[in-house]
Amino acid sequence: MSSNFFNIYSHYFRNYYRSKSFYLILIIVALASVLMSYLTFKYSNRVSEMLPSRLISLSKVNSELLMMYLWAYIMSSLPVFASVFFSSPAISSEIEMRTGYFVFSQPVDRTILVLAKYMAAVTVTIISLLVYAFSEVISIIYVYGFIEYNQLLWSMAMLILFILALTAFTFLLSSIFNKNLYAYITSFVVYFVIFYAVNLILYLLYNYNAFFLLNNAATIIERVYININPTIFTSNFSLNPAGINDIILSSVVFVIYTIACLVGAIVVVENKEVQ
Amino acid sequence: MEIKLENIVKNYGKFRALGPLSLTISQNGIITILGPNGAGKTTLLKVLVGLSKPSSGRIYINGKDFQNNRKEILKNMGVLVEQPEFYPYLTGREILEFSGKLKGLKGKNLEEEIKRVSEITGSLEFLDKKVGKYSRGMKQRLGIAVALENDPPIMILDEPTFGIDPIGSLEIREVLKNLNKNREKIIIFTTHVVEEASYLSDRIIILENGIIKNDTLNDSDYVLVKVTGNLINLGKYQEMTIKKLSDNQALIRIRKENLPDFNREITQKNDILFIERSSQVEEAIRELSDH
Numbered sequence: 001m002s003s004n005f006f007n008i009y010s011h012y013f014r015n016y017y018r019s020k021s022f023y024l025i026l027i028i029v030a031l032a033s034v035l036m037s038y039l040t041f042k043y044s045n046r047v048s049e050m051l052p053s054r055l056i057s058l059s060k061v062n063s064e065l066l067m068m069y070l071w072a073y074i075m076s077s078l079p080v081f082a083s084v085f086f087s088s089p090a091i092s093s094e095i096e097m098r099t100g101y102f103v104f105s106q107p108v109d110r111t112i113l114v115l116a117k118y119m120a121a122v123t124v125t126i127i128s129l130l131v132y133a134f135s136e137v138i139s140i141i142y143v144y145g146f147i148e149y150n151q152l153l154w155s156m157a158m159l160i161l162f163i164l165a166l167t168a169f170t171f172l173l174s175s176i177f178n179k180n181l182y183a184y185i186t187s188f189v190v191y192f193v194i195f196y197a198v199n200l201i202l203y204l205l206y207n208y209n210a211f212f213l214l215n216n217a218a219t220i221i222e223r224v225y226i227n228i229n230p231t232i233f234t235s236n237f238s239l240n241p242a243g244i245n246d247i248i249l250s251s252v253v254f255v256i257y258t259i260a261c262l263v264g265a266i267v268v269v270e271n272k273e274v275q
Numbered sequence: 276m277e278i279k280l281e282n283i284v285k286n287y288g289k290f291r292a293l294g295p296l297s298l299t300i301s302q303n304g305i306i307t308i309l310g311p312n313g314a315g316k317t318t319l320l321k322v323l324v325g326l327s328k329p330s331s332g333r334i335y336i337n338g339k340d341f342q343n344n345r346k347e348i349l350k351n352m353g354v355l356v357e358q359p360e361f362y363p364y365l366t367g368r369e370i371l372e373f374s375g376k377l378k379g380l381k382g383k384n385l386e387e388e389i390k391r392v393s394e395i396t397g398s399l400e401f402l403d404k405k406v407g408k409y410s411r412g413m414k415q416r417l418g419i420a421v422a423l424e425n426d427p428p429i430m431i432l433d434e435p436t437f438g439i440d441p442i443g444s445l446e447i448r449e450v451l452k453n454l455n456k457n458r459e460k461i462i463i464f465t466t467h468v469v470e471e472a473s474y475l476s477d478r479i480i481i482l483e484n485g486i487i488k489n490d491t492l493n494d495s496d497y498v499l500v501k502v503t504g505n506l507i508n509l510g511k512y513q514e515m516t517i518k519k520l521s522d523n524q525a526l527i528r529i530r531k532e533n534l535p536d537f538n539r540e541i542t543q544k545n546d547i548l549f550i551e552r553s554s555q556v557e558e559a560i561r562e563l564s565d566h
Contacts, residue, residue, distance in 0.1 A: 007376040008377075011362070012362075015363075018364035018405075019364050097360055098359075101356045101360070102361055102370075102421065105325065105356060107348075108346065274326040
């Protein structure tokens, strides 16, 4: 079983990293890295300007954390594009491109196929984001002379959990459709429109923080530096990082999304007809 | 090996694509599912290899329920369904490695098997190119190579010569013919080309609107004749018609010894195409004698 998993994983991984989508994502990530490096070099002395005047005297550590917060703010949206590119067509393309006739008639459980392809998509997503992470580390160390590794590692750990959850979520959507375009559009619309609209409705009408939404949970990637939630309208915040309870809450949300969506995708694929 | 389909029905919504259909294949050889487009040939094969679940009915391979033993059964099946597509950024060799490993091959055995099947199918020369650059014919050859891997006792091939140039088609037919030389496999293949069916088959199953219209053994004492023209002119030969293809076309199965009479009586009135049979099967003769 494990040899089948590795065989399928390695072939899907090869098919992913040789694809045009991979190079397109690399270009997008490289572009984001260049822009953020530019911001870091030009804005590092003025980073306190983005805060209310009462907090204007920042220590060097806080200044650096604020800059890393900005890097993480952009970083948390990059996996959405990478995951959508790699994972949205993951199952639907097997039907649309008719590769399903080949792969679903092989002597292997469809569950193994889904899990191996899922891990291949997660791997290429993480690899494509490494460019950004390296650029961040190099820029921050160059400008500030040091880096807060503890916070950086928490942020990266949360990023990986987010990628796992988001990829599983897009796999589930992909398994429902037989056309790639529908899977792409639905993934984008659900993440960027539905989630944000639900968040606004719950927060503004009912004063309820919809922590269970994937986009809200993803803010932990930047909040491990400074606990400002960009999806909630409030003037109350501090320069402290998010606490362990916030990290646990977001991690639980990610894990639940990952498991629930993967189980859902596997159930759909197990019963899917190749037409 | 025995393949048994019991009351298979496949519906797509309210549309019945297949069945009710029962079929037993217990003798090795080439079994052709012949029929026009939309007859249900591909649906039947999809159901047979688990790409599509039957709305009702059961499939047994060697007495084992397909649904409950899918993985084990597929290890003994070489499958080519529809016009094959493969992952475009992998090479043909990587595709064969992928499927070969899933069938339990590894190391030197896998390498040798890849060489063997690619030589048989004539795909060796383009095996290291990415599949995205393959022509339809190259993909078809690769698909047959995948189906041949690990020398399975059952092969399911959906229009294997489709998309291949005429010379390539003849080569693929010879590949199938050679595979069947010693009658060691059950090879089920679909086609809508009568000549192909007649040339290759030991048994021809004619499918129309999802149900079996005719199921006969193919042998050398008989010829399959396609008649074009006014079918009323067939006279007594109308009784030997095994399938009406259209208002003015029919397939007739006729004893070779009766051919001269047939020629004399019919040739003046119709355009006639004779198609030679491939093998001798005593059971068929007995069956037809009974009629």
